Amino acid sequence: MSERPSTERASGTDDNEDGPNTTRRTFLKGSSAAAGMAALGLQGTDPANANDTDDADEDDDDEGDDGPTNVILFVGDGQGRAQLDLGRYLKAYRKNSEKFPLNTADVTYNVDRHDAHGSAMTYPDDPEEFVADSAATATALSTGHKTYNGAIAGVKNDAGEFVPKKTVLEQARDMGYAVGLVTTARMTHATPASFASHVPSRDEEEKIAKQYVRDSGVDVLFGGARSYFLPDGRENDSANLVAEAKRNGYNYVTTASELDSLDSAPALGLFSESDHLSYTLDRQDDDDSTQPGLGAMTGTAIELLEARGGRKGFFLMVESGRIDHASHSNYPVVAHEQLEADDVIGRLLDYAENSHGETSVITTADHETGGLSLATGGPYDVNFDVLDGMNASTATVVPKIEEAESREEVASIMAEQMGVELLDTELDELRAYDTPVAEILNERIRLGWTSTGHTAENVPTFATGPNAEFFDGTVDNTDIADAIRKRLNGD
Numbered sequence: 001m002s003e004r005p006s007t008e009r010a011s012g013t014d015d016n017e018d019g020p021n022t023t024r025r026t027f028l029k030g031s032s033a034a035a036g037m038a039a040l041g042l043q044g045t046d047p048a049n050a051n052d053t054d055d056a057d058e059d060d061d062d063e064g065d066d067g068p069t070n071v072i073l074f075v076g077d078g079q080g081r082a083q084l085d086l087g088r089y090l091k092a093y094r095k096n097s098e099k100f101p102l103n104t105a106d107v108t109y110n111v112d113r114h115d116a117h118g119s120a121m122t123y124p125d126d127p128e129e130f131v132a133d134s135a136a137t138a139t140a141l142s143t144g145h146k147t148y149n150g151a152i153a154g155v156k157n158d159a160g161e162f163v164p165k166k167t168v169l170e171q172a173r174d175m176g177y178a179v180g181l182v183t184t185a186r187m188t189h190a191t192p193a194s195f196a197s198h199v200p201s202r203d204e205e206e207k208i209a210k211q212y213v214r215d216s217g218v219d220v221l222f223g224g225a226r227s228y229f230l231p232d233g234r235e236n237d238s239a240n241l242v243a244e245a246k247r248n249g250y251n252y253v254t255t256a257s258e259l260d261s262l263d264s265a266p267a268l269g270l271f272s273e274s275d276h277l278s279y280t281l282d283r284q285d286d287d288d289s290t291q292p293g294l295g296a297m298t299g300t301a302i303e304l305l306e307a308r309g310g311r312k313g314f315f316l317m318v319e320s321g322r323i324d325h326a327s328h329s330n331y332p333v334v335a336h337e338q339l340e341a342d343d344v345i346g347r348l349l350d351y352a353e354n355s356h357g358e359t360s361v362i363t364t365a366d367h368e369t370g371g372l373s374l375a376t377g378g379p380y381d382v383n384f385d386v387l388d389g390m391n392a393s394t395a396t397v398v399p400k401i402e403e404a405e406s407r408e409e410v411a412s413i414m415a416e417q418m419g420v421e422l423l424d425t426e427l428d429e430l431r432a433y434d435t436p437v438a439e440i441l442n443e444r445i446r447l448g449w450t451s452t453g454h455t456a457e458n459v460p461t462f463a464t465g466p467n468a469e470f471f472d473g474t475v476d477n478t479d480i481a482d483a484i485r486k487r488l489n490g491d
C-alpha cells in the first residue's frame, strides 16, 4: 500500500513510438459525431473478442500485440438526469437557436455514444441517513463497499473502528498499471480522496494530502488547492508535501502552461490556492486565469499515464467536481459545467475508439444534487436564451453586486455578466439582498430546485468497452468497483 512512484516502474515505455497512437494532441482535438458512430461499430462487447487486435489498429507496427488495458472512470459529481439533459438542450440551443428544439435529436450528446446505458443506486450504509454524500458514494465506486457518510475508503467494524478498504486504484497500482486522479475540485476533496487515501472523515484533508504524497503511489494528481500541501496552508503540522513530492521524483506544476509542457509522470498539478478550480464559465471569461480546464488536465494525464503504463495500461479517475457545487447553490451555471463534461466525455470515447489496446470508459455520478427540474411553477417553458446569455457564474457576480454603489451599476452588471435586463423591483430586491441572484435567474430560465443538498434518485450510468453490456440496466454503485476490478484482471 505504500509503493513509491519511480521513473523506473513502468515497463515498455521505451516502445512508445510503436505503441499508443493517440497523443495529447489528438485527444485535445475534441470529439466528433462521426468518430462516435465509428466507435459504436468498432467496440466489441463480446468477452470472447476482448483480446482480439482491434480492427482500428490494423496498420499498427506491432500487429498481434494485445496492447494495454486502460480503465477510465468519469464521475460527474451531482450529475443527475436533469443536469445531463440541461447540458444536452443548451448544447443544441447553441448549435442552432433558430431550429431549436427540433434540432436536438441531430446534435450528438456524448453520453449517448456509450455502448451501455443504465443507472446506479447510490444509498450509503449509514445509521442515520438514506441520502449519500460524496465520500460514501466515492468509497462505493472505489472499493465496492457501502459505508457511512463522510468515510474515505473505509468502513466501520462492529467495534466502531475505521477499517480501510483497498481501492481499485491501489489494486491497479499494485498490478503495475499507471494510475491517476484528475478533478476540478480540491485535490483533497472526497471523490478523488476515496481512490487513494483512507481516513475516517472527509474533513481530514491535510491527512489526505499527506497520504497522497507519502503512501499512495499515484502517478498523476491534477486538481485544485495547493495550500493543503504547503506549510503555510496546513494547520496541524508544517509538512512541505510539495517538496517531498519533488524529492520523490514528481514534476510539480501550478499553471495551465506548465501543465502543457509536462512530459513525464509522476506529476503533481495543483492549479488553485486553497479552493476548487473556478467554474468553467468564469475560467473561460477570465483572460488572467492560469487554471487549465478539465479537458486539458485529462488530456495530459492520459498522455503521461499511457507512457508510464506502457504495455500494461492505466487506470484514471476523472471528476467534474463543480456540477455538485453549482447544484448545491442552485446555480444555473451547472449547465455550463455539463457542457465541459460533455466535451471531456466525447474525447474519452474518441480515445477509447482510437487507442492501442482495450480502453473501457465508465461514466457515472456519485449522486444527484439539488433536485433539479427543467421547468418549474406551472408554465410549460424553459428559456435557453437566458441560460445561453450568461457570461459568468453567480459566484463571480454576487461580490460585484455587493460592492455596487447604485441601482444603475447593479443593472449594468446583471446586463453585461448575466445577460438579463432586470425590473426595478428585482433590482431593489437584489440590492436589499432579499432575493439571491441565482433565484432571479432560475425564475427567468424556469429551472426548479427542490434541495440545496443531495437527493437519493438513481444516477445515469454509461459504459463503453469490453463487457460494457453489464451496465445496461440498473446496478448498484458498488458493482462499478467490481466491474473495474474485473477489467484490471483482464476479465
Ligand SMILES: [Zn+2]
Binding pocket: 078, 134, 324, 325, 328, 369, 454
Ligand atoms: Zn455535494
